[in-house]
Amino acid sequence: MALVSAGVALARAGLGPTSQVFGRFPYRAETTEPTVALTFDDGPNEPWTSQLLDTLADRDVPATFFQVGRCARRYPDVTRRVVAEGHVLGNHSESHAFTRYATDPAQRREVEQGRATLHEVSGREPLLYRPPWLCHWPWVLRGISRTGSQVVSGTFAHPLELLQPRPEVLVAGAVRRARPGAVLILHDGREARGGYRGSSVGAVGGLIDRLRDRGYSFTTVDRLLGVPAYAPATT
């Protein structure tokens, strides 16, 4: 039983979005300014990512997209549109495969390959890295830092987002979790597989409007944390 509790505690320390036990794992900025960063993981995934980009353009809100290399190869034009419309492109691994976490070299390859794919597709080389499942076991954090990437966590907008509850449910959950400096996590895809994301995307307009009513403005993760989004362009 003690072993089970220790295992649960270890899993929480390594997978909990706000756990700092194994090293710095930023999930918000220290600020009192009512500013949040909206982030979208697991895209691009059509038609949802394009619909999301339309909503953000309508409301003139910048966001940060943590994309999977494999998905960017599937929809390269959508990845390019993210950058062209002033959003920030972050790296969310090449294949979003849990088995790649077992060893440092395997997961480091995921970081490097994801970054190289996104660079090839978009012309930008992302330095922000969000590990799939927010996994940040000690060797994972060490490996990410060795690639020169900045690890980024966040706060899940809603714990049941995966089940795609009605958009109003997601909006209410996200508004409850918003704080000055928060990095809110939503999904426009599912791992590297895609799938239905109509509720998540349908929630974004209402979420922006509700937060604006409360005095919030929106920024990107690099600006919020004061770190560079991309490696310097090589010419």
Ligand SMILES: [Zn+2]
């Ligand atoms: Zn993910």
